[in-house]
Amino acid sequence: MPASFEATLDWANARDAADPLRAFRDEFLIPPHEGRDSRLSDSTYFCGNSLGLQPRAVREAVNAELDYWGELGVEGHFKGRLPWMDYHEFVRDDLAAVVGAQPSEVVAMNTLGVNLHLMMVSFYRPTAARPAILIEAGAFPTDRYAVESQIRFHGFDPADALIELEADEPNGITSMSAIERALAEHGSRIALVLLPGVQYRTGQAFDLKAITELGHRHGCTVGFDLAHAVGNLPLQLHDSDADFAIWCSYKYLNSGPGAVGGAFVHERHAKAMLPRFAGWWGHDKTTRFQMGPEFVPTPGADGWQLSNPPILALAPLRVSLEIFRRAGIDRLREKSLQLTGYLEWLVQTQWADVLQVVTPTEPERRGAQLSIRVTGGRERGRALFEYLMANGVIGDWREPDVIRISPAPLYNRFADCLAFAEAVRGWSRSI
Known part of the structure; x- marks a missing residue:
């Protein structure tokens, strides 16, 4: 795994600020999530492999x-x-x-x-x-x-x-x-x-x-x-x-x-x-x-x-x-490789004892998706999925036991990948 990755918000925010494609996120409507304090904020949307977000220009x-x-x-x-x-x-x-x-x-x-x-x-x-x-x-x-x-x-x-x-x-x-x-x-x-x-x-x-x-x-x-x-x-x-x-x-x-x-x-x-x-x-x-x-x-x-x-x-x-x-499909692919690589690195370094990545580790054998199983079987996997959804981290569930997390490069960020890892931490503390 690349030594340059760090599991800190400062590092993720710095990478996002330096991203040449960062402005495209603003062209999409990010579904809101109501937090525990009843305040609305952007959800962490990882479900573009099931339904992509709406471009703002579509309504017009x-x-x-x-x-x-x-x-x-x-x-x-x-x-x-x-x-x-x-x-x-x-x-x-x-x-x-x-x-x-x-x-x-x-x-x-x-x-x-x-x-x-x-x-x-x-x-x-x-x-x-x-x-x-x-x-x-x-x-x-x-x-x-x-x-x-x-x-x-x-x-x-x-x-x-x-x-x-x-x-x-x-x-x-x-x-x-x-x-x-x-x-x-x-x-x-x-x-x-x-x-x-x-x-x-x-x-x-x-x-x-x-x-x-x-x-x-x-x-x-x-x-x-x-x-x-x-x-x-x-x-x-x-x-x-x-x-x-x-x-x-x-x-x-x-x-x-x-x-x-x-x-x-x-x-x-x-x-x-x-x-x-x-x-x-x-x-x-x-x-x-x-x-x-x-x-x-x-x-x-x-x-x-x-x-x-x-x-x-x-x-x-x-x-x-x-x-x-x-945006250019080649530039999007370059960012996708980095985002998915960072997400995998977080899983492997932070949660290897809890999460198993199903998707191939070789970057050329995957796109913008990691399929993940939870150690302990389907019921624990379903419990994590429901916790993520309740906390505004939106992926999807595929039977029998897979959570799919897809960082789409047009609107996802390195900070989103870190938010997923932090949500897993919150779930692990709650059980």
Whole structure:
């Protein structure tokens, strides 16, 4: 652990004062917490991996579209500062920069579960010889439910065609060797490899490029669920050569509950006549309003759209992505490494006998999240979690026994990490 870390408020405040990204915190609304003296103060919010905080500029952006609606009616599709007809295009460049893609490879649309099904319509093409999908054991329920239903829809049995990749390292961590072994054993039967960018429970980050290369070598299509990776890690999706990816935007992208999700389709599929569920907004925009009977897909990810963009839902995403453009994903990652490293150092040096870090210790194998277990089992873990929440330290609980603490670099500080350690101290004294 770095010798430069110190468990003092003076040190944490000094680091925060020297942080070149410190001003971005002021662009977010921090939920208040009522202390024992009934005074309100900022909570210590570590739940950006579940729901990111609201950017202050969102209210104005949404109200502006409401005003255009009121003033222009249907003409808002063609008039106003950001005409609705092309609104999804106004987030395209910034979204592509966040995920490391070409602008034509990304689209903001729908939600994660819907986009996953739409992508599997095109990229899960099972045969009798190759019917299987590989996912990680303990995958997020969205992925498992979607995968099982797609397998059944194609007439196969998940008992045979759903292959779960078992973790082979302590605490549920999966090595690249385990993926290699699974593909060596089952690769000839696997139609689709579908893995996360970051595993939601453990916080492990996966090597997208290495997995894609391995999957393609075995003749598999490769896609990723980036729900916990987008806005968290520099992803380089285009260079990874993945066939597709999907994500939500309400976690690190701070776009609000149930926010519009996104999808990536590699440019090599841009003009491929892949099977897909078609909708009129995916039709070639140059002839869309001729209302012809034949579907002609727009090249690129836009061709997977079904319906016209939801303007009031896209406005918060546009605001958030503009913040990401100014902050820079690489600078955010640099700060994230320091914050998460400091949080881990505090746990290991102050509370190693009480807390166990589940997330990999190697910085390159994790993002802005530490998953933590409490010595003594689930009940003690739940008791600590409830104590933290009651004292304004907001993380989240994942069954069966994990507390997730996520220092998001746009608005979290070194002082927040120290506040977590001090809250653990308060809990330990109370039991």
